[in-house]
Amino acid sequence: MALPHMLPENASEQVKRISRNICMGVALALLAISTWAAATSFSDLAWKSLDFGDFELKNSPVSLIPQIGVSWHVGADALSLPMIWLTALVVPLSMLVEWDAKKGHYFHPLLLVMEGAMIGVFVSLDLFVFYVFWEMTLIPMFFLILVWGGEDRRYAAMKFFIYTFTASVLMLIGILVMYFNTGSSLSERTFDMLVMLESGDSMTEGLRHLVWFLLLIGFATKMPSVPVHTWLPDAHVQAPTAGSMILAGVMLKMGAYGFLRVAVTAFPGSTVVFTPLLVALGMASLAYGAWVCMGQSNLKRMVAYSSVSHMGLIFLGIATMQPLGIAGALFMMFAHGIISPLLFAVAGAFKHHYHTLEIGSMRGIAHHSPWLAGHMMLGWMASLGLPLMAGFVAEVAVLIAFWMTFGWWVMVPALTLIITAVYYLTSMQRTIFESNDPHEGQMPDTLHHEPRDITWHENAGMIILGALTILFGILPFFFWDMMSHWSTEVMTDLLTEAMQSEGVRP
């Protein structure tokens, strides 16, 4: 499975449109391939019966830098497959949503590079390559924000880059320590993930905790979790719509993915020991993020903080140490990956058509943009965890598991759901409703022309996202089953043992 290999640099195309079409074509081809890969999970049950640590579509490692044991080794399992599919889905959709925007011919190739790097993160089974891809995602995103961003884009781009870079270099130390423990001599050491994940055994306990902690810093910043989240709102607010969609839809998931793939898998003991920390981080992100959301007046900023809030659930799900909770966390990654692009597409369309994102500077725009209002309603509702939408499945799974483990603490996430509803409804009330006129909306001062509804491509993108949200809400088992299976495997193979040795009761 060499998806990233298939990414030609189309940047050389001088004609914008050709570049755009080719990129779309490549992206769609990728989508088709990954859908086909995902579809095999429905037709034959290979994905569900994979044992933990086994991968489908695995290649035999090709040595890259033999001196330090780097090789090209890729594969996918139930953890990464939904993410790969998600990446392949969100990128063409983000292109679709920004189809008409005057972006220049570098824009779409950059998105494609982004896609390649992200898929690379999800498929690579070599931590060195993983890290390289991990950082490679920064560069196109940096340019997306910098070139096509909003007013304050420089600050945001710099902050985005430096903040996440700092965190990931700390993570790099952790990776290197793991690398060191893969063998006693240089020639034995390797970056191969499957070997590295065993390396925890040869470390002292304190070192294991430290490495786990370093990894956590890297992954939690990407997710992002409170208190290292502040790069996200700035990046989102300034990023172009497609950038926001990818950022929220896929890049944040890289954090959670990495945490599960590396930190949890390599150091189940530390994960078990530090569950209180995970709970604290998750709760803080969830509750605090929601409160901050409520205090925002910028639509995109609010949505960005809501991402912070929702990603908190992932930590909570993992901290439950229940297969159900972990599966819930996985599904949250996936669900949020569909919902948040929708949210950002809506926010982007607002910016595009109304030239402002201030909540309250316009009222009653449902008069002028019924489709936009409808998508906003759908997205907001999906995000606040309305049943029959994908987000609810994850939420309810995490909460069920959470009660089993932590009892009444569940009131914190549960009550946060109310807060979530408050800010979403308030923002809706103040934007699409309340014009006080049965036929006209109140327009923002900065708008000097009659606003129109969203364009067909924006609409198409949002409809697809909305439809998927509902589809996976009603029929979650397409991906749920393999996630559930994976969670069970990770529990039985790793965490149960760790819990027993740490004396933690389920």
Place this chain on the structure above:
Amino acid sequence: MGGTGNEYRLLMPLIPALLIVPVLALAGFESVEVAFLIVLAPLVSFPIILISGQLYNGNKTWKHSLKEGGVIALSALLVSLTTASWIVIDYIRGAREITKDASGRTAASWWDWISFDVLLSDYSLSSERVIGVGVWIDSVTLMLLFVATFLCFLICWFSLGYMNTDPINENRNHRFYAEFVLFAMGMFGMVLADNFLWLFIFWEIMGLCSYLLIGFYFWKESAAYAAKKAFLTTRVGDVFLMVGLLILYDIYGSLEFSVIFEDPSIGGTVDSDKLFWALIMLFIGAVGKSAQFPLHVWLPDAMEGPTPVSALIHAATMVNAGLYLVARMVPFVDIGGNGVAGLDDLGLIVAYIGGITAFMAASIAFVQNDIKKVLAYSTMSQLAYIFTGLGVSLWFYNHGKTDAATLVFGGSMFHLFNHAMAKGMLFMASGSVIHEVHHAHDHLHEGDDGHDHHDFDPQDMRNMGGLASKMPVTSAAMLIGSMSIIGIPLIGGFWSKEAIVAKTWKASLDYEPLMMGPAILVLLTAGMTGFYMSRMWLMTFAGEPKHQVIEHVHESTPWIKEPLLILSVISALGGFGLSVLGIVKWLAKPYNYDLGINEQSVIEQVIYELEHAFLPDDPNLRIVGWTTIFLSLVIGPIFAARVHGGGLADGQRANPLISWIATLSGKFGSQDVTEMSQSSLSEALQNRLYFDHYYELALSKTVIPLAALAAWFDKRVVDGIIRRVESNSVLGSVQIRRITTGRASDYILMAAIGALSIFALAWGVSG
């Protein structure tokens, strides 16, 4: 709008919908097998209506032949109604094709929603657990299902007249119908769901639709606000409900009714404290949905929605969801079955909440002038009756008094039925009034620029009066509805309300002194109901017109009268008829009681029912029963008549019974209540006892500052640290660059110092 005959041609598309069920029956399907149609039909029509509405907005065929989606909605609802009826009939006939499990309920599973494993406390994995989707049918389900499908259909019918003739709704009705059918889907799904999770899921869908429909006139600030308020208030309850589900899942390892109800005590090992809290959490959810104290504030505001919405969602169906949920708690507490002892506090709490809400809502209804608001408070109050009844029933069940429990449970459920029918109709009738008054007003001011357009409120009863002669059907329907709600003997709600009041008193007198509170409250409320319902009717229909507009009112809109007529009949006769058929016992004890005349003749049954209602054996209950009748039939209406009564204006003709009542109401003299209406109590009631006020205040004093604080904290502290690091780095950078002075001698000095220190260090560490 076209002629009436022309209008009803639109019903042609309904014929195929009507045929679906017979075809399926002939094809050999069983009714339960096709139960999914009930949910599926509205679900499918939802996107069809919404999207074609967007695409064909303004198109002539769409507008006139399809009523902007209304006809599609109606067809879908007809499919649901026929399918539901089929199931009901099958079930009542005791058709044995419906396979029943041991406890006499029918369950069918559709698909596995999510499946997963659970790590048990001995570190082993459970076998794979599944949360699936399916149907669960017992008599309560059937009753509610029938009520829901029937009312949905009728109110959709009504909407064709009510919504499509209002110019303000033009080109927007598809949204109404789409949300309407989505709501219907939610309601049907909730009733049919075979586990608590799916019950909750559909419950939330209803909440969404309620939100959408209240906010139908989204441009009105009040409507947008009311919608948000409704959603959030119920959301508070829902979150607790969800927590309740989590606890239940933890206890039973499943949320399926069939698993939980099989043995709620798990062989007596269940932790009753935990279960108690789970049920309390569920009850909080029910309180939110059914607008009970203290989460009642949303319901009156919800009247901002179009009247059919008020009729359907906020009177007849959705608000009953809470009751349904409480009714589902019976197996937990039924120690005659496998219930868990020691949960009687739950019954008390439910009964108290019910009593308090009943009284409070009735008293607030005294001073409302908006016709829909009166009905809203009345709804709240009547639902509270049912809660009280259910609370008492739970209490009885938990003390093993199964017979009494059964009666009051059945009575409560029956009241739910009666109330839904009557209140649905009352709302439609009020809608009819509002519609025609509004229409007349528009007609009157056609030439104006609409100067006083906004001053006139077509819902304000102070602008009405004397409408009995203008709107014969509506006034009659409203009269019957009011009587049913008041509990005038022999009519509708009397049969069920009597049972609730009596059993509450029985519980308080014979067993539990603490039940005295709810008992007194419901008794008083009976009289108050008599007052405010009469007041409403009298203000609207009796007396002389209080506004010139009234002169121009005609009862002319198509589609509106038929549902009123049908429901009038059901309200008037249904109560008596069904009690004779033994519905009370049937509802409560599905497993050993079939609906219908069992071993007795009709006459015997009628006499038994009458005797039971008017001359119970227990002397205390006899007193209670007659007090109730006296209060609601005599005291309440007479006071209302003294304040608001009056004959029709001269020359106005109406149906004899109605004009007699109007005239009669004028005979009790009149009483000036101006002074009373200026009292502080009245003011408090006008302000809904300040609940909304204090809630608002509390929110604005806590939530909003806290949110602002959080945002500030995030910006200044969390991000501030980052920015501080950044600015300090730059500052440090400037400082450190200053060391590079540009003087070569300074450089040498630094280098020399460095050299000397290295020298000293080397010298120091060595030797």
Place this chain on the structure above:
Amino acid sequence: MTSELDGIDVQLLLPELIMTIGLVAIIIFPNLGDARFRIPLTSFRLPVLIGGTRFAATRDPRIPNRIALATLLTSLIASLLALFDPPESGLIGRSLEVDQFSILLSNVFLAVLILCTISAAQRLPADNRAPIPSGEDDAESESAKTTALYDNRRQADFHILLLTLGLGMSLMAKSTHLFMLFVCLELASLSSYVLVGFHKETGAGGEAGMKYFIVGSVASAAGIYGMSLLYLWNGSLAVEDLSESWRSMETLDPLAASGVGLMLVAFGFKVGAAPFHLAIPDAYSGASSMVAGVLATASKAMGFAALIRLLVIIAMPMTGAAFWFVTLAGISVITMTWGNLAALSSENPKRVLAYSSVAHAGYMLAAISAIGSGLAGQTGTELILTAVLFHLCVLVLFKMGPFMVLSSIEREGGSHDFSGLHGLSSRDPLLAASMFVFMLSLAGVPPFSGFLSKLLMINGIVTVSAGTGGASTVLSWATSVEPVFWLAVAVVLNSALSMFYYLRIGMVMFFEPNEGESGSPVNPMVRGIVVTLAILSLAFGIGPSSELLIGFAEDAAVALMY
């Protein structure tokens, strides 16, 4: 010192010999003319060729540049051949040894000098048709004409200095005798002082030269004094002897320790370690950019080669930590932090690059001090040396690259603040993109080679320390782990800090509007080279080419150690 140059030795020293020949050629060739010497008492005029009216070919001011380029290229080819086909025995007497280490470094030096020469052709153009200023010109054009003539005149000077610099460095890498090493170092240093102050007509040039010279002289005086102390202690300055004595030393002799300490000062100045680095930014910003590039890459590599020889080969005890471990660790942390912090707010791109160079020296010092901790063992030492050497190699790509870019805009007077870079992306997108690649590589962002080299260094540090620390909680682990580990943390935090100014340069190029000049500032040749460098910084970051280079570095490290 008694051996004679036989055939093998000639082959071993081929690059240096070629350089020497080139040097002589540059001196002689431009002076060839039709001068004749009349043999006394006869009228026979013997053509002596030196002086007189020069021939057309030798009059061309571009000649020195061409000769230098040809010389360096030939040397590089010779050196590369040696790299791929290492000689059997490399010893030349007791003071020079040709091994993989010195060959690799020679290649680095030569590559840098070639790049510098190419850049010089543009920065210091030679125009064989330079007009002679006449009285009619206005002041501006007259000064331009004067400068052009002036540049023509000093072509030979510049390239002679470059070649001496190359010769010094190349020989230094081969020295196995401390005194030889020092002499070569001085040869290189003295040339570099002049090169820094080459543009003496500008105030900045002279000032930079003076500062660099004064501070450098003090440092090398301290170094030579330190060396004399070592001589006092041991009686021999051959690396082998010193190393042996050091290992057999039971307690640390103050004489030896302070001798090494003072030499550290001299080499520390060369690599730009704090607190000896203060003149570095001044020197870089006063010198022309390609010279600064040479200082930042070749000269630094030379400093590190000397430092490694001194510290790792000589002053390393048999067991335990070296006495210089704490000192060097402290210096490294101060150096990297100082460099990065100072670069943060600097407005002059050359100074930014200078400070960045200081910071990079800090990273490498940190890696070397990890060896000094005594925990490294053979493997660890080898790993770290490989990392440092690899870094020195790839530094040529992404450090010389930006200096070449700066050098190209310097002619327009634009390298003294960021405004010179404004809108570079619209003037020459390829150049700007390459510059951005260099910046990312400097910052250590994957997949560029800067990342790989930094990763190798951190990996070395971590490898040395990760096995230590044994307690069961994070806190007690953190207190019990070897302090070396924190060096790794310091390096990554500093990398993060450095991100800021590297990105800033990128932004300036891409997002500030272009003012004034339009059109590409470079000729196709330079542009081609710069783009090649950018591509190479990617190629050496990942994949087989990096494998090759790491292989060379590894061989070099092994050769140095045994």
Place this chain on the structure above:
Amino acid sequence: MIEPSWIAALGAILFGVGLLGTFYHKNAIVVLMCIELMLNAANLNFVAAALHYGDVNGWVFTAIAIAIAAAEVAIGLAILLSLYSTQGTISLDAARELRN
């Protein structure tokens, strides 16, 4: 004969004086002279060591070091001269155009 250690001690003193002088004096020529002092201190050490070990190499080192010093002075003076021609002074602190 003078004890090598005395010579070395003199060297140390010379070195100290030279080092102090380099940053004490502002005049570039004087600083250059101080650097010469430091170099000569090294030369003394070489001589002392050569005496002590009877190693002829020490003398050679000294000779070469003197040559280096000469070269350094030559270059130094050239640089200072060019500085003088632009700045008009050879005070070390006068040239402060490049800083920060």
